[in-house]
Structures are given as C-alpha cells and as structure tokens.
Amino acid sequence: MAARCSEGSGWARLPRAARSSLAVLLLGGALAVPAAGQPGGGEAASVGPASDADAGRAAEDYAARRLELEKEMERLRADMERFENRERSLLARAERLRLEAQLREQEVAAAELERGRLERVVDRLRFQIERISERIRRRRATLGARLRALYQRGPLAPARALASQASRSEWLRAVGFLELLARRDGAEIEALRADSGELERALADQNRALREREQERLRAEQSRGALAQALRDHQALLEAVRGDRDTHRAAYEELVTAARELDSLIERVKGGGKAAGEEASWASLGPFRGLLGWPVEGSVRVPFGDVRHPRFGTLTPHRGLTFAARPGSQVQAVFEGEVVFQDWLQGYGRTVILDHHHGYLSVYAHLAEPAVRPGQRVARGGTLGRVGDSGSLEGPQLYFELRRDGLPLDPEPWLAAGLQRAERNGGRP
Secondary structure, eight states: OGGGSOTTSHHHHSOHHHHHHHHHHHTTSOTTOOOTTOGGGSOOOOOOSSOHHHHHHHHHHHHHHHHHHHHHHHHHHHHHHTTTTOTTOHHHHHHHHHHHHHHHHHHHHHHHHHHHHHHHHHHHHHHHHHHHHHHHHHHHHHHHHHHHHHHHHOTTHHHHHHHTOSSHHHHHHHHHHHHHHHHHHHHHHHHHHHHHHHHHHHHHHHHHHHHHHHHHHHHHHHHHHHHHHHHHHHHHHHHHHHHOHHHHHHHHHHHHHHHHHHHHHHHHHSSTTOOHHHHHTSOOSGGGTTTBOOSSSSEEEEOSSOEEOTTTOOEEOOOSEEEEOOTTOEEEOSSOEEEEEEEEETTTEEEEEEEEETTEEEEEEEESSOOOOTTOEEOTTOEEEEBBOTTOSSSSBEEEEEEETTEEEOSGGGBOHHHHHHHHTTTOO
C-alpha cells in the first residue's frame, strides 16, 4: 500500500497515527460526531416550566379540588331538585334561587380550575416543542456540516483515504472508522425523522389544549353570566319581600307555618324515647344557666321575641336569637348533646337539633353545611357546621333556639355573661 503514495509527498512523511486521523477527517467528519439522541455532543439538561415533583403535586391538588367541586355541585343539584315542584312557595323559590347562585359559582370555579390545568398543559407543551425544535436544529446543523464536507472533498475522498494507508492494519482501522461514521450518520437521520414526528404530535396536542382552554374560558363566562342573573333574581325577590305588601304577606304566612312545623318536629324528637337509666347518664344543662358557651363568634342581631315589621305591622315568630356572623364561621354546640335532627327545614334551611336530655334541646339553623349526622354525640364546643344563608331571607346568619320540655327559652340569660359582654363590645370585655 505504501507504493500507492509518492515517497516525496508530505503525506508519506507524516507519522502513521497522524495519517490515520487525517484519513478519518477526509471521510467527512471527526470521530466525535454525536450519537443519536445526543445532538451537538450531548444535550444539556433543560429545566422545564415545573419539576416532576411540582407537576405531581399540582396534579394531586387539581384532582382533589376537582373532586371537591364535583361533590359540592352534585349536592347543590340534589338540593335544587327538592324545590322543583314547590315553585308556589315563596320561601322555596327564594331558596332555589340561592342554591342556583351557589351552583353557578361552583361551575365558575370548576371552569377556572380546568382552565388553569390546561394552562399548565400548554406551558409544558410549549417547552417540549422548544426543546424538540432545538434538537432538530442541532441535528440539521450536524448533518449539514457533514454533507458540505463530503461535497467539498468529492465523492472519491473516502477511497483515496483508504488507498493511502501504509499497512493493512491501518487500512482496516480506517474502514472501521468509515463504518462507524456511516452508522452514526444513519442514526442521526433516523433521530431527525423521529424528532420531526414528535414535533408534529406535540404541535397537535398544543392546538387541542388551546382549543379546550378557549372552551373552558367561554364556559366560565357563561357560568358568570348565569351567576349574575341568579343573584339578581334572588335579590329582586328579597327586595319584594321587604317592600311589596303582597309578597311580604306571603313570606310572613310561610314563616308562621314554618315556626309551627318546627314546634311539631321538636315534639317528635324531644326525649327520643330514651330509657330513664340512659337519660341519667347525661349531665343536666339546668345548673349551667349563665355558663353556656356561645354557639358562634358574632353578635346578637335580633333578640328573643316575635318581630313586628315596621311598615306592614306583621308579627313574625322569633323564639330564639339571630346572630350576625361571618359566612363560614364555625357553629358550636353550647352543651354536650345528641344530634336528633339534621336536614333542611322550611324557613330555617339546613338545621341541626341537639337533645341535651333532661328536657333541654337546642336548635341551630341557616347552616351552610352541617358537620354532624343524626345519632352522633357531640361534646360542648363541638363543631356542628358553618354559618351560611340556607333558608334565610336576610343573608348569612345563625338562628339559635334553646328549649325546655318543648317550650322556647330566652337563650341570652343562659349564655356566659363574660362572652356576651365581649361580643356586644366588639370583643372587648
């Protein structure tokens, strides 16, 4: 093979190792051509819009919140169904409008939650598209450089490089380099095709996510419009109750009927048929007059006693205390007792009745969502639910009654006086 090269040429005077390296260069590129999947000598680790751990936590939070919203919407729809055939009742109509407003509010929240998830999907896809596009640019640059080198050296450059080898071992080594480069070039081409296909799929996924995000935006806007209409309808009905004589009269008559129904309910549940021995196992509430805890952190808005309307002169039964309190505030048992009723009650909304035994019961009405079930034993200060506006014509509030042997008692003298004074003075003793 040495005869194939002129003895006076510069090539022949080079060391064998140098001639082998130059031969590889003549074949179209250096040995360090990046392998498939490692463009440009190895792709640097990129930081996406969120780490895998953050994405996992976001997915868990989304799933939990979505489940919570779906359960709440299911509950509201079930509550609304009970009023479908009671549209003649003004209180039922008011409650249905209130529930519809709450349902629309939850629908807005669900749409916004889904839109947020799609925003994160779009962000991840954009990052993925940028990363794939960068890989494609690098692969094209690498292959382009190789093609230019091959074109400049001519189609016979590999053959000349092989022919110039001084020994059989160098020739075989050059052939091995040639095969390696050919395999790597083929792998690079296949990787470019795979990246192009992945890019097409990512772009399609991005377009689909963008369409879904727009649909959620429109759904949220529609739900906001329905929410605003439900709130207007509910407010118009409440204003009619306050200002229109006929509407007020209808509401007044239904409230009187509701008070009678509460009396009947208390007659049915008081005592609960407990045996004398079981009744004796409960502490009596009687000795704790003036020591009971307050059912909610707030202030007395309407004291004990029937309420006369200043304009129409109607006398609405009011056999307890109405507390002004923040929506969602915790409602607590004033004394240990057993839940004997937990359900929706006309005129009172979601209501819990506790049997304290020895003839005493307490009533907690207009709850947002009770936290107890019938038959449950509740300690003093135990959570019964949260302040809401269910069944209320006056917005969020807590209605509280205390009864003995079925007869209503004025609760104020039974509540701890120190707490009473503190509440009436804005929390100052």
